[in-house]
Every structure is written in C-alpha cells, then in structure tokens.
Amino acid sequence: MASGMARKHQTTIATGIGAFVLSAMLAAPLAFGEESPAPPQPKPMTTDAMPAPFSQDCQVGNEQIVEQSPLPNVAAALQQRKRIKILAIGSSSSLGRRYTHPGGHSEQIRDILQTAIKGLDVVMINRGVSGELSAQAASRIKDEVALNDPDLVLWQVGTNDALAYVPLDELEHTIVDTVHWLREHKVDVVLAGLQYVKVEAQDDHYKAVRELLRKIAAKENVAIVRRYEAQRLITLAEGSGGGLAPDEFQRSEVGYACLSQYMARAITLGLFGQNLHVRPIAPPTQPQH
Amino acid sequence: MIRQANAIDFWRGLALVFIFLNHIPGLYYSHFTHASYSLSDSADMFVFLAGWALRYVVGQPGRQQSGGYLVLRLFGRALTLYAAQILITMIAIALLGGAALLADNPLLLEWHNAAAVFQDPVPTHVGLVLITHQLGYFDILPLYVALMVMAPGIALIDRYVPKLLLPVSLALYIVTLAVPISIPTWPVEGQWFFNPLAWQLIFVLGFLIAREDGLGEFVRRHMIAIRIVALPLVLFFLGVVQFNWWPDPTTVPEPKLFFIFSKTYNSPARIIQFLALISVMTVTYPYIRRFAPPLVAYLSMLGRNSLYVFCVGSILSLSGQIVRFLYKGNIYIDTVVVIIGIAIMTLTAWLPEWRESIRRR
Numbered sequence: 001m002a003s004g005m006a007r008k009h010q011t012t013i014a015t016g017i018g019a020f021v022l023s024a025m026l027a028a029p030l031a032f033g034e035e036s037p038a039p040p041q042p043k044p045m046t047t048d049a050m051p052a053p054f055s056q057d058c059q060v061g062n063e064q065i066v067e068q069s070p071l072p073n074v075a076a077a078l079q080q081r082k083r084i085k086i087l088a089i090g091s092s093s094s095l096g097r098r099y100t101h102p103g104g105h106s107e108q109i110r111d112i113l114q115t116a117i118k119g120l121d122v123v124m125i126n127r128g129v130s131g132e133l134s135a136q137a138a139s140r141i142k143d144e145v146a147l148n149d150p151d152l153v154l155w156q157v158g159t160n161d162a163l164a165y166v167p168l169d170e171l172e173h174t175i176v177d178t179v180h181w182l183r184e185h186k187v188d189v190v191l192a193g194l195q196y197v198k199v200e201a202q203d204d205h206y207k208a209v210r211e212l213l214r215k216i217a218a219k220e221n222v223a224i225v226r227r228y229e230a231q232r233l234i235t236l237a238e239g240s241g242g243g244l245a246p247d248e249f250q251r252s253e254v255g256y257a258c259l260s261q262y263m264a265r266a267i268t269l270g271l272f273g274q275n276l277h278v279r280p281i282a283p284p285t286q287p288q289h
Numbered sequence: 290m291i292r293q294a295n296a297i298d299f300w301r302g303l304a305l306v307f308i309f310l311n312h313i314p315g316l317y318y319s320h321f322t323h324a325s326y327s328l329s330d331s332a333d334m335f336v337f338l339a340g341w342a343l344r345y346v347v348g349q350p351g352r353q354q355s356g357g358y359l360v361l362r363l364f365g366r367a368l369t370l371y372a373a374q375i376l377i378t379m380i381a382i383a384l385l386g387g388a389a390l391l392a393d394n395p396l397l398l399e400w401h402n403a404a405a406v407f408q409d410p411v412p413t414h415v416g417l418v419l420i421t422h423q424l425g426y427f428d429i430l431p432l433y434v435a436l437m438v439m440a441p442g443i444a445l446i447d448r449y450v451p452k453l454l455l456p457v458s459l460a461l462y463i464v465t466l467a468v469p470i471s472i473p474t475w476p477v478e479g480q481w482f483f484n485p486l487a488w489q490l491i492f493v494l495g496f497l498i499a500r501e502d503g504l505g506e507f508v509r510r511h512m513i514a515i516r517i518v519a520l521p522l523v524l525f526f527l528g529v530v531q532f533n534w535w536p537d538p539t540t541v542p543e544p545k546l547f548f549i550f551s552k553t554y555n556s557p558a559r560i561i562q563f564l565a566l567i568s569v570m571t572v573t574y575p576y577i578r579r580f581a582p583p584l585v586a587y588l589s590m591l592g593r594n595s596l597y598v599f600c601v602g603s604i605l606s607l608s609g610q611i612v613r614f615l616y617k618g619n620i621y622i623d624t625v626v627v628i629i630g631i632a633i634m635t636l637t638a639w640l641p642e643w644r645e646s647i648r649r650r
Contacts, residue, residue, distance in 0.1 A: 126478045126479055127480075129425065129479075129482060130402035130403075130424070130425030131314065131401040131425030133314050133315070139550075142537075143550070143551055145538070146537075146538035146539045146541065146545050146549060147545055147546065147549075159396070163400075164314040164315030164610070164613065164614075165315055165619070166314075185539055195396065195399075197394055197395060197396045198393075199392065199393055200394070
C-alpha cells in the first residue's frame with residue numbers, strides 16, 4: 001500500500017514540477033539580519049536562468065520559505081567553470097532518499113538546478129549520517145570539505161539536536177563556528193531547519209531550536225530553508241482538503257520532496273538574486289488557514 | 290566451562306558498557322567515557338578485541354585445527370553475526386514504529402535511517418537483508434560480519450605465510466585510503482559508516498598481537514619501551530581532542546585521508562592513538578584486579594557474553610533515546626536510563642552463564 005501511495009506521489013509531484021513556476025515568491029521581501037556582514041559578491045551575472053520552480057504541492061502562498069543570502073563562492077565557480085560541487089550533509093540522510101524522485105532528493109536538486117541554469121553541471125556529494133548530532137556533523141563537514149572541495153554545503157541541521165535536548169548555547173556555538181570556518185574556506189552554506197510535526201509544535205525546546213536557527217541564519221547572513229513553516233502550511237492546506245497526503249508521515253515525505261525544491265530555490269536566489277528572469281505563471285493555490 | 294575473568298574479557302565488557310552509553314546522543318553520562326577525551330572510541334576497542342578473540346578460535350601456532358574446519362567455523366560465526374544483525378534491526382524498526390504510534394509523532398519513523406523502511410519498503414527490505422541498508426548506531430555488526438567473512442582468509446594467510454599477513458592488511462588499508470575506496474549503501478545513497486576495507490587493519494592487529502610469537506611476542510617483550518613512547522602520544526592526542534592541536538584538514542597533504550580523523554576510514558592517527566591508549570591503559574588492569582575484583586568479575590562476565598550483550602545493548606541504547614525524547618532528556622531521566630540499561634545488560638550476560646551452570650550440575 002505504501003509503495004502504491006509513493007508511486008502516486010511520484011507521478012503527482014513530477015507533473016507538478018513541470019506545470020508551475022512560482023514567481024510570487026521572488027517578489028516577496030527578503031529578510032536579512034540587522035548585523036549582517038555583507039560578504040563580497042561577484043558582479044551580477046547576466047543569464048537566462050530561471051528561479052528553481054516549486055511544484056504545486058510545495059507552494060505556500062506568500063510565506064517566505066527561502067530566506068535569501070548571496071552565494072559568492074558558488075557564483076564564482078559558476079562563472080569560472082560552469083560547474084558547481086554541492087556537499088549534502090546532515091543528520092537524516094534524507095537527501096539520499098529516493099522515493100519521490102529516481103536517484104533521490106539530491107538528484108532532484110541537481111536536475112532542478114540544471115534545468116533552471118542552462119549549461120550548468122552540478123555534482124552532488126551525499127554524506128549524511130543518520131542520528132548524528134550537529135557537533136559530529138560539524139567535524140565531518142571540515143573533513144568532507146578537505147576531501148571533496150565543494151563550493152556549497154547543504155546542511156540539514158538541528159532536528160537530532162532538538163530531539164536529544166542538546167543545550168542551545170552548545171548548538172549555537174557549533175553551528176556558528178562551522179559557518180565561520182566554511183566562510184573562511186570559501187565555501188557557501190545553505191541551512192535546512194527543523195521539520196514540522198504537529199505534536200512538536202508546542203514543545204518549547206523544539207521551538208527554541210527553530211528560533212535559534214533563524215537567528216543564526218540572520219546574524220551570519222546565510223541562506224536558510226524554513227522547512228517547518230513550509231510543512232506547516234502544506235499541512236494546513238491539506239487539512240482543508242486541498243492536499244495529497246492522507247497521513248502525517250506521508251506529508252513528511254512530501255515535505256522532503258519540497259525540501260529539494262526549496263534548496264534549489266535558495267541556490268538560484270543566492271546566485272542571481274533579483275537578476276532572475278521570471279516567467280509569467282498562473283497564481284498558486286493559497287493554503288487555507 | 291565458563292572462562293575465568295581475564296583482561297581481554299574485562300576490556301571487552303568495558304567497551305560494551307561504553308558503546309551502550311555513547312549510542313545515546315546527548316546522554317549526560319557519555320561524558321564519562323573515554324570517547325570524550327580520545328580520538329578513538331569503543332568501536333576501535335571492540336574491533337581490536339574481536340581480532341584478538343579470533344586468535345582463540347584459530348589457535349596458537351602448533352595447536353591449530355584443520356584449515357577446512359576453521360573456514361567452516363568462521364563462516365558459521367559470520368552467519369551468526371549476520372542473523373544477530375537482522376534480528377536487532379527488526380526489533381529496532383518495531384521499536385521506532387511502536388514509539389511513533391504511541392507518541393503520535395512521525396519524526397520517530399525518520400530516526401536513524403529508518404524512514405526508508407516505512408516509506409520505500411520493497412527495495413529497503415532487500416537492502417536490509419543485503420546489509421547495504423543500515424540503521425544509524427546499528428552499523429558495527431555489519432562491519433563485524435564483513436570482517437568475519439574476511440576471517441578465513443586472514444586465518445589461512447596467518448597459518449601458511451604468517452609474515453605476509455601484516456603487509457597484505459597494510460597494503461589493503463593504504464589502497465583503500467589512497468584511492469579512496471568506499472562501500473556504497475543502497476537504496477539510500479551513501480556509504481558504509483565503518484569501511485571494512487579500512488577497519489580490517491585494526492582487526493588484524495588485534496589478531497597478530499594476540500599471537501604468542503611474531504608481532505605479539507615483540508610487543509610483549511618491548512612493552513615498557515612502547516609505553517614510554519605511548520604516554521606522550523596519549524597526552525598529545527588528548528590535547529588534539531580538547532584544544533584542537535591539529536592542522537586544518539584542508540591544509541594537510543594528499544592523500545588527505547591519511548592525515549585527517551576519519552572514523553569511516555579509521556585514519557592512521559586514530560589507529561596510532563588507539564594503540565598508544567591501550568598500551569598505557571593496560572597498565573591499570575593488574576591494579577584493578579587487585580583492588581576491585583568484583584568489577585573485574587562483572588565486566589569479564591559482560592565480555593564473555595559479548596554478542597548477546599552487544600545486541601541487547603544496541604536495543605537498550607535505542608530505547609534510551611526514545612525514553613529521553615519522550616521525557617525530555619535530563620540528568621534524572623539519564624540516570625534511570627543508565628541504571629535500567631546496565632541492569633538489563635547484566636541480566637543478559639548472567640542468564641546464559643546461569644543456564645550453563647545448571648546444565649553442568
């Protein structure tokens with residue numbers, strides 16, 4: 001039954017990706033931290049690139065899911081060699097999952113980016129270790145950067161730390177230290193925050209970790225994909241009968257498919273910002289509140 | 290007959306307790322294991338002692354069983370370990386599923402690489418059986434299975450061309466790190482957390498040092514000199530762990546895996562630190578035996594029944610994680626988890642010995 005449902009998702013999501021591009025997201029004001037140091041940004045690129053599209057299932061109206069931040073090192077790599085290397089790391093190994101896209105979500109990110117940016121060659125390196133806390137991931141990130149020399153790190157961070165009740169100051173120190181190290185080594189980073197799960201919505205620690213990630217992203221001027229908000233809106237939309245997933249776990253799976261799209265969007269926004277060529281599209285279905 | 294308490298079983302018992310504690314992320318008491326102060330951890334000790342235990346099975350030179358019997362026995366052992374891996378993985382999946390239902394929380398289904406089992410069961414079950422899909426913290430036994438599949442080859446080289454064993458093992462290790470060669474996972478894209486082609490070196494070292502002659506004899510004869518060299522190394526690596534006394538990994542020469550601290554590839558620094566650590570640590574055993582005989586008897590009992598205790602310990606670690614999650618981990622919960630966990634591990638080790646003693650009456 002589960003595989004049948006997975007197949008259903010696969011078909012629907014694949015169709016959705018081809019059908020919609022959400023320009024309204026680009027028009028939304030972009031939030032930055034007040035203390036944001038502005039890293040040197042290569043001059044704006046002239047390109048035919050489009051914003052990485054969202055499928056219908058992943059559209060969340062005017063809610064800002066991807067907080068933009070420039071990706072100067074990825075932009076430089078793109079200009080110099082039309083090839084970018086992305087290291088996917090984090091606790092859940094979710095980018096290696098293959099249910100909704102052949103080859104897994106990391107392949108999905110690659111496909112979306114290569115479609116959005118003509119002539120781009122994307123190399124994805126998956127190094128997720130399940131159950132890993134941020135402190136261990138941080139140490140591995142340094143080794144993997146040394147071994148693979150990526151231009152960008154996609155870091156799914158915080159969920160395991162939240163579940164293991166890692167103290168917030170310890171978590172903050174780990175993430176900030178790693179972001180600084182990556183910046184010093186000319187590697188950009190996109191963070192993916194916590195997942196939305198209904199029963200966790202009222203948990204103080206879970207909420208605090210979510211807020212901490214947003215705070216760090218704003219202060220350090222790094223892009224963050226706000227999965228929690230996205231999944232919450234998708235869940236609300238489904239609650240009104242507009243969605244696909246009949247239960248919360250499947251919704252979580254849809255969330256992963258969307259995560260790939262949000263990450264791809266974060267990368268294209270980080271690369272091109274306001275210079276993106278935006279196609280006119282039909283307005284998205286608004287989630288019902 | 291039940292073995293007398295000895296150093297190998299004692300250290301193996303200690304490694305089992307530490308693995309149990311270290312496999313509960315965020316647990317307060319994990320700060321008291323050597324993993325917090327050392328590059329290597331209990332996994333290195335467990336694999337090294339598994340190699341040492343292989344010597345008991347293979348026998349010392351001149352007191353060995355036939356090659357055919359040995360090969361069959363070692364493959365049989367690999368099969369037992371494989372069956373244990375499948376069993377504990379299935380129990381772990383059921384634990385996660387049950388806890389998710391109880392807490393009405395799908396996040397639990399995503400823990401430790403389990404999501405694929407629930408969401409994409411067809412290929413994932415194939416992967417579980419092929420051990421190309423491993424749950425997080427349930428990845429040591431697959432390594433042990435792989436090492437035990439290599440064990441007949443190791444034993445036969447040791448018997449017929451003993452001088453070749455260390456060079457072959459070292460060459461395989463060097464090639465694995467230099468290329469590098471990884472063992473892929475499937476269906477979830479990734480690589481084995483413990484690369485058996487790299488970890489075989491520490492296994493072979495345990496096997497060779499347990500030998501009465503050759504490398505084992507050399508080590509025993511020069512133990513004092515080795516400890517004199519080892520102590521500053523242990524202290525230096527303590528500084529490396531605590532104060533980051535090591536070059537930035539991006540600045541080390543190629544091939545980088547030789548100079549960084551990769552657990553997956555068991556990098557040379559880890560192995561050197563581990564060997565230094567055990568040579569220093571083993572000084573303490575005679576004193577522990579003299580002043581704390583119940584502790585030696587207790588940990589040796591765990592070590593004698595290591596497979597049972599390891600399997601139950603793995604399930605207890607996962608249960609501990611779930612309990613910490615449900616009751617919002619704090620030192621009180623951690624204390625309860627540790628006390629109950631160690632009590633059940635004790636019972637697990639005691640039961641087979643009790644049955645054995647009944648049988649012998």
